[in-house]
Amino acid sequence: MAKVIAVANRKGGVGKTTTAICLAFFLGRRGKKVLLLDLDPQNALWAALCHSGEKGSGASGALELVRGEASARDIVQTTRLLNVDLIPFGNPESVTHQDESLFAMPRKRAAFVRVVASLSKKYDYVIVDSPPGASALVEFALLLSDSVVIPLQCQPLALRIMPRILRDIKELIVSANPRLTVEGVLLTMYDFWQPISHEIADQVWSYFPKKSTFRAVIRKSPAFERIFDSEDNPLLQEELDEELLDYDVIADLVVSREESSAESRKQP
Numbered sequence: 184m185a186k187v188i189a190v191a192n193r194k195g196g197v198g199k200t201t202t203a204i205c206l207a208f209f210l211g212r213r214g215k216k217v218l219l220l221d222l223d224p225q226n227a228l229w230a231a232l233c234h235s236g237e238k239g240s241g242a243s244g245a246l247e248l249v250r251g252e253a254s255a256r257d258i259v260q261t262t263r264l265l266n267v268d269l270i271p272f273g274n275p276e277s278v279t280h281q282d283e284s285l286f287a288m289p290r291k292r293a294a295f296v297r298v299v300a301s302l303s304k305k306y307d308y309v310i311v312d313s314p315p316g317a318s319a320l321v322e323f324a325l326l327l328s329d330s331v332v333i334p335l336q337c338q339p340l341a342l343r344i345m346p347r348i349l350r351d352i353k354e355l356i357v358s359a360n361p362r363l364t365v366e367g368v369l370l371t372m373y374d375f376w377q378p379i380s381h382e383i384a385d386q387v388w389s390y391f392p393k394k395s396t397f398r399a400v401i402r403k404s405p406a407f408e409r410i411f412d413s414e415d416n417p418l419l420q421e422e423l424d425e426e427l428l429d430y431d432v433i434a435d436l437v438v439s440r441e442e443s444s445a446e447s448r449k450q451p
């Protein structure tokens with residue numbers, strides 16, 4: 184049974200989708216079977232990882248599943264990344280406001296959870312990307328998951344939103360998903376040349392409990408911007424840009440945490 188990890192933060196542009204893709208990629212490179220689930224109506228994962236340049240509005244995904252237009256079998260797509268499959272959000276051109284409310288309906292949610300549980304038997308990890316804001320989709324992503332990675336962009340604003348992030352997670356754990364743990368707050372777009380980046384890291388690392396942060400950062404680099412480029416994806420190049428490997432360190436931490444918690448579950 185796969186471990187389900189959401190990538191979430193109410194703020195947009197902090198590196199959620201980049202984190203979902205890179206974490207999936209490096210887990211896959213380690214031989215882990217990964218299923219990416221895109222719960223962001225922008226459907227960016229399909230465009231980046233499956234689309235080969237020709238015009239097209241997208242394959243069926245989570246949206247068509249909750250609408251009852253597609254079955255579990257139809258929605259899993261292979262990607263260009265080794266060992267990584269994808270459930271796209273679905274055809275973004277057909278999304279309406281009502282669609283989002285489908286993800287809030289208990290009956291639809293329960294059916295979706297069953298589909299993910301059954302698919303997850305074939306995978307080691309399910310990584311769930313979520314949209315910004317506080318929508319039914321974000322709530323559902325966290326409800327589905329065992330843990331959450333919270334990307335935090337290295338900017339002064341990060342310090343102001345820290346208390347809210349912690350409060351949101353605590354509320355969710357109490358109200359909706361007692362199983363949810365914080366996999367880690369992850370500092371993204373870290374600039375070694377900017378003293379503010381070091382200050383933010385110090386403050387974030389002292390604010391959150393040690394087990395809830397990754398004591399490793401993701402550097403700011405143009406290499407990450409090309410991850411959304413379906414023609415020139417740097418993850419598909421033979422020699423990886425050094426900065427991309429920052430996510431390999433995070434993948435390593437995720438796997439070793441999982442292995443040590445499996446080990447402690449085995450002990451009498």
Ligand SMILES: Nc1ncnc2c1ncn2[C@@H]1O[C@H](COP(=O)(O)OP(=O)(O)O)[C@@H](O)[C@H]1O
Nearest residue numbers: 195196197198199200201372402403404407408
């Ligand atoms: N480590 C990084 N260094 C430089 N640019 C980054 C980095 N991570 C993400 N980006 C860029 O920042 C923008 C927002 O990233 P994205 O992953 O889409 O954030 P979110 O999903 O939270 O909205 C994108 O243009 C992406 O290419």
Ligand SMILES: [Mg+2]
Nearest residue numbers: 199200223313
């Ligand atoms: Mg995103």
